Amino acid sequence: MRRSAEVLVLDDEEIVCTRVEEYLEKKGFSVETFMDSQEALNRLAEKNFDVVVTDLKMNGPTGLDVLRYVQNNSPTTEVIIITAYASIEVAKEAEIVGSFGVVCKPFQLQEVHRLVKQAAKKAMKQS
């Protein structure tokens, strides 16, 4: 049986974590959520995820820091950036430096699911 894809969701707003987790789990993904980016980085150091969905602006390490960390340490993991519409310019930069995709807040759950599905497929093929 194929294993379910592992997804780490990081956002300092609880509601984003809860709803994305609930939806992705319903769709068969295995999800861990974090509201503190340092804790998420610690977890990334001990476990390999297929996809990381992270907010861009947070206290402590930012979404770009998470992206860089993943690129340096876990090259098969794909990163999806969530950002407020206002930060879209920074997000474009993230796209350039190699995130799998960018989602603007407020977003529809289906949008995130579509991206996570594609990213997981790519990640699982590579690993």
Place this chain on the structure above:
Amino acid sequence: MSWWRRFGRRERADSREVIRRKLETFRDLVERNNRVLELIAGGEEKLGGEYVFDQQYLLTLARGLEESVRATVVDLNVITDGRYRDLERAFERARAAVQAVLEGRLVAPEGEHVIPLEELDERRAELAGEKLSRLAGLARRLSCPVPPGFVISTQACQRFLRRAKVDREVEWIGDVTDSQELDRRCAALRRKLTEAAVPGDIARAIRRSAARLSRGGAPWLAVRSSALGEDGQESFAGQYRTLLGVPADGVPAAWREVVASLYAPEVVRYRMARGLHPTRGLMAVGVMAMVPARAAGVAYSLDPARPDREVMLVSAAWGLGRTVVEGVGGTDRFEVSREPPHRVIAATTGHKERMYTLTPEGVQLVDVLPDRLDRPCLDGSALQQIAALVLRIERHARRAQDIEWAFDEEGRLLLLQARPLAFSVPEAQPPPAEPPDHHAVLMRDTGAIACRGIGAGRVYIVDDPTPENAPERSDQEDWVLVARTSTPRLSALVAGAAAVITDVGTPTGHLATIAREHRVPTIVDAGEATQILAGETEVTVDAEENVVYRGTVRELLRHQLLQRATVEEAREYRVLKGILRRVAPLNLKDPSTPTFSPAGCTTYHDIIRFAHEKAVAHFAEGFRFRPSASSHVRRLDLEIPLDLVLVDVGGGIAPRGSGTAVGIDELRSAPLLALLDGLTAEGVWATEPADMDLDGFMSSATRSGALTGTQVEQNVAIISEDYLNLSLRLGYHFNIVDCYLGQGRDDNYIYFRFVGGVTEMTRRSRRVELLRRVLEAHAFAVESAGDLIYSRIKKIPPEVMDAHLRMIGRLIGYTRQLDVLLRGDELVERYAKAFLDQEDGQPPPDRGGHT
């Protein structure tokens, strides 16, 4: 002062340059208006549950609204030379209300101190608390029998607390960390509150309503808490005071006691433990007639420990429900099948020694009669009634339910309370709801979800959506409403539907808003749903995954019942709802009423509506403008005698145009061109005078003075290439069309207002009825009062806008003198049909026809 002298003064005061600047400001004002409406619609769309949004979105939304509305107020004062400075105060009030919601401060909305239960529903939860507004909503929508009663609102609570001057004590409690000190301070505060004077008007209103209940045959009353947030996100079950057996004259004191229970130490601790502000609360209080119950108890629509089973649980005891809740005298327990006819699966009969009952002295704990001690207090038929009631509520609420019920002495079943069921085991987590294989998928990913949720029922395709044509909602059958357009006329049917699908429409439209208000799963813009589903009987609409299945998919419906926390209970969702409640409602509708004033503005929507109306009025007071060859103001040359002055705020007239008058070929305003096309179409503008009988003439003669004094003196169109505001007076009829026709659909709207008439009120009302029929047939939302009609439509594609404006042009021409001819109610239908037929290519109606 004569017309010309006034004109001369204005002309000097407003130089050409000033006028140009004002027109530019007006254009900004119109754009800001659209921006505010767009932000409101965007916010409402987020309430459908499809979007994930956070605090940052709420702040951005609030800021965007604030900036646009503030600028609108400034614009209006630039245009009118500071005539509406007091609108700034209205803006400040509205802004403060939004800010309070954002900061999580509880502020009671404006409203009555005492509200009868039958006047409430879920939409007034901020005044009546969730618990009682929900009960009232069930009573109203599902015809659930509930005891008579009334609610003392959060507004009354807020005034009482302010008057009692307890702010400092309330704040102190929030700072206390020592447990004993907390108990001491809470006790002192509650004592102060229970001794504080109730403001006279509130006390009088309470006494009046309590006495009325008492006179209606209820000597004893129940006084129950219905705090903001109670039974909402946190259950607060049993935390606040409930007083039973209160006589009518004891209600003000009992109310004070229930309000004071906001600061009971156990409540403060409960709030702290859940990360809520320890003392922030507002209390609505329900006062209900006490039912002399034969038996009463609790029912769960599912077993909270084993929700996978197809059973519901019922606990019952003799006498009042308090016997079961306090567990004082032994109870009977039943497991009943969820399937009709609700067979009893298991029963445990308790030894019931004591029971609470109503006596002439009030509520008393008494011994149960010997022959009843070990006899079950419910039989199969009573259990069936309870089962049917709890399932009916569950289907409406789309979540498993926990209800309190009672049988009165005549054997009538009454609902006392209903709330979502709390599950007691972690296994109650919803199972993954993958599409079940054995159900055919009829539609997938067609259209947009306007309100999330799952509903199943019999397909009901609506051709003529009027309340009379609504299918009966029965205990046994739900229905799924399927319609071609999302016409506002569907609104009346939406609340009773299990789900709604429309072929066309947008998630930001009026119907979508209504669906969200009633939490009815809805998919709009689904293409050919009416055709695809035409041959189907039962379907299940999954408006979470955007799929429609053939038949009833029980797995999906069950998944929905088990949801622990719905999106609606998330803090962000509640804050958004709170913001929109203070921003979106439009209270100012009729500019001719005295409340159409800055003081009458309570929401942002009111403010932009007021500003727009007054800015238009400033320009439309025709004597301000003298058409000239080089200005923005020209006269329109037309074959029909419209006497129309054009005020161009940008791009409405071709630049090469010269002379004081412009021809239709020089017009560039798309909405005005469309409207004129309809108005000047062949056969529309009848030039022969309509004949008038003596009654009509006398009525006209006595009304004309009043009319000429109040209506505009010149027909004016404020235009740009995509905007039109037309004030058109034709005889005694006054039409206003305000619209925006851009290339995208989101900004597009038409607002059409009509008032007046030459005959007596009956005939003028008939014309309003005729207009209503025609406009509703074109999916406009319509409201009317007397001879006044307002209608609006929004978010429609440019080609449909164009067709609608032609239709309105034709309608203005067609109905110009029609009220004279409307001598009987039956003619309304005939003339409306004639107009609609003509659109479909039928020959023009016989305008002179009499019957």
